[in-house]
Amino acid sequence: MTSTLERTVAPPAVRRRPAARRPYRWTARAFVFPAVALCVLLLYVPFVWTTFLSFTQYDGFGSPELVGLDKYAEMFADPAFVNSLLNTLFWVLGTLVLPVGGGLLVAVLVYGLSGSFWYRLPFLVPYAISGVAVGVIWTLVLQTHGALDQVFNLFGVDDPPRWLLDSPLNTLTMIVAAAWQGVGVNALLFTVGLQSIPKEPLEAARLDGAAGWKLFRTMTWPMLTPLTTVVVGLAIVGSLKQFDIIYAMTQGGPGRSSETLALTMYKETFINSDYGLGGAIAVFITVITVIASVIYIRRQLGAAKEM
Amino acid sequence: MGRAGTVRKSFAALLGVVWLVPVYLIVVNAAKDRATYNQTSAWIPAGISGLWENLGIAWTSGHLAQSVSATAVYAIVAPALAVVIGAMAGYGIVALRLKHGFFWLIVIFASTVFPLQMLLMPLFIGYVDLNIYDTKFGLILVYTVMALAFSAFVMRNFFTGVAREMFEAAVVDGASAMRIFWRIYLPLATPALTAIFILQATGVWNDLLLGLTLSRSQEVRPLMASVASLQGVYGGTTMPVLLAAGLIVSVPTILLFLLTQRAFGRGLALGQF
Numbered sequence: 001m002t003s004t005l006e007r008t009v010a011p012p013a014v015r016r017r018p019a020a021r022r023p024y025r026w027t028a029r030a031f032v033f034p035a036v037a038l039c040v041l042l043l044y045v046p047f048v049w050t051t052f053l054s055f056t057q058y059d060g061f062g063s064p065e066l067v068g069l070d071k072y073a074e075m076f077a078d079p080a081f082v083n084s085l086l087n088t089l090f091w092v093l094g095t096l097v098l099p100v101g102g103g104l105l106v107a108v109l110v111y112g113l114s115g116s117f118w119y120r121l122p123f124l125v126p127y128a129i130s131g132v133a134v135g136v137i138w139t140l141v142l143q144t145h146g147a148l149d150q151v152f153n154l155f156g157v158d159d160p161p162r163w164l165l166d167s168p169l170n171t172l173t174m175i176v177a178a179a180w181q182g183v184g185v186n187a188l189l190f191t192v193g194l195q196s197i198p199k200e201p202l203e204a205a206r207l208d209g210a211a212g213w214k215l216f217r218t219m220t221w222p223m224l225t226p227l228t229t230v231v232v233g234l235a236i237v238g239s240l241k242q243f244d245i246i247y248a249m250t251q252g253g254p255g256r257s258s259e260t261l262a263l264t265m266y267k268e269t270f271i272n273s274d275y276g277l278g279g280a281i282a283v284f285i286t287v288i289t290v291i292a293s294v295i296y297i298r299r300q301l302g303a304a305k306e307m
Numbered sequence: 308m309g310r311a312g313t314v315r316k317s318f319a320a321l322l323g324v325v326w327l328v329p330v331y332l333i334v335v336n337a338a339k340d341r342a343t344y345n346q347t348s349a350w351i352p353a354g355i356s357g358l359w360e361n362l363g364i365a366w367t368s369g370h371l372a373q374s375v376s377a378t379a380v381y382a383i384v385a386p387a388l389a390v391v392i393g394a395m396a397g398y399g400i401v402a403l404r405l406k407h408g409f410f411w412l413i414v415i416f417a418s419t420v421f422p423l424q425m426l427l428m429p430l431f432i433g434y435v436d437l438n439i440y441d442t443k444f445g446l447i448l449v450y451t452v453m454a455l456a457f458s459a460f461v462m463r464n465f466f467t468g469v470a471r472e473m474f475e476a477a478v479v480d481g482a483s484a485m486r487i488f489w490r491i492y493l494p495l496a497t498p499a500l501t502a503i504f505i506l507q508a509t510g511v512w513n514d515l516l517l518g519l520t521l522s523r524s525q526e527v528r529p530l531m532a533s534v535a536s537l538q539g540v541y542g543g544t545t546m547p548v549l550l551a552a553g554l555i556v557s558v559p560t561i562l563l564f565l566l567t568q569r570a571f572g573r574g575l576a577l578g579q580f
Contacts, residue, residue, distance in 0.1 A: 028404065032405050122326040125327070125330060129556075136538065136550060141332060147350060286425050
């Protein structure tokens, strides 16, 4: 045993022997190994592989042939890609306005009402169903002579806009369909945020005469910031990968007018068998996802510092 | 609450009703008789005479029967595996104090950052090479991995909150690390495990992209990929059947979600922090 003096002087980490501190060294590794191995094999290796393929010409037969940055040049020169990039931008902006804004609206509107669960329920039903089912339902609503057109006809409009056939209108209507699905979960997340806001400052502000919009803007909204960061971050990342609803409704058509990057990547790879181009688009999606996340997180951190 | 409360309530209720309009439309039109179906009267209910027939057609000639049973297997087995493997990782990192544990947690968790698009081609090529393309095993494998990161992350956070004394007392009693995991830590985590399981099972049930990419045959192909192809095969004339298919695939997740709404909310809350 070391003396009392030594014990106080020596840093504890050095004094203890590693073997004694981690008696389960190998057991711990064995417990964590399966998760790490699966992630490496099915996520990290494919990630590197796709990056490699993006620098090659490869159609699935023979072996990939290195072509440098050719596939990236081809990608940017492709009008279908540029259109798809624009649509994706629409999706990002539209998702920020509709499902996120709508979710906040529903959460604030319903929060604190007696029976608030029941008021939230209608918004949660679409959240539980799949993108494909949402696509099926909204096809019924938006197709030519569909449910929405019939409402227009009722008001004497005989040739309503072609909701799913004209670009960029078809992208906008599909964003609405996605919003129908997405508002519920955002409302739920914002409700969790509202519940975690301490009551005292709100009460104090209320006593000072703040109410309604002013109370929301000066007190509630700033205190929701951590949660808004999460919701907006999820919305951006999610909208950059939007695939299911579009695939189920227009398959990116008519022509290639309503494709997003995720759809273009899928088509180039599995329909045109151009793995190099598919890889280049996949890398591009990843890069803008990372850039968007970094810009967004930095902005949020900057804002937090100012407060 | 007074008048402001009443206004808020009516507005919320109105918005809720508007939100359910598409649900009304799908139910009304899925119940229409195919022979007399006229797409220009989508709003008007026409009895429920066609509902069972439409459901039946979607079930048999749409091959949903096969897809539902296959997908049920994926949606139960994959999240269950993910929950256990994720919990093992969390336990190894927290209770067994894996060296550089936080680093390994990041290694597991960072994998969720990759867009699926980055993985599709190699998964497809690799699956074909390994002869697991278009097999149930292959799909269970990929769904397990997709659910794993979230599961490991939440379980690691959960186990951090478990008192260390519990582990040490069990060690003093002579229990092995494996036994402590199965008999103490896993049972303690039941609420968190359930929440993760439900979230991930819903995710697997609703998946389209992986199913499209990694399967082809009726027996293996997951539900959403089958429904999506149904939409391609049939035209607007059999809209009621397509809508019936939409109902079949949606009812299980809606029921699951409503029955476990609290766990769901908790799961979301767990996921954020």
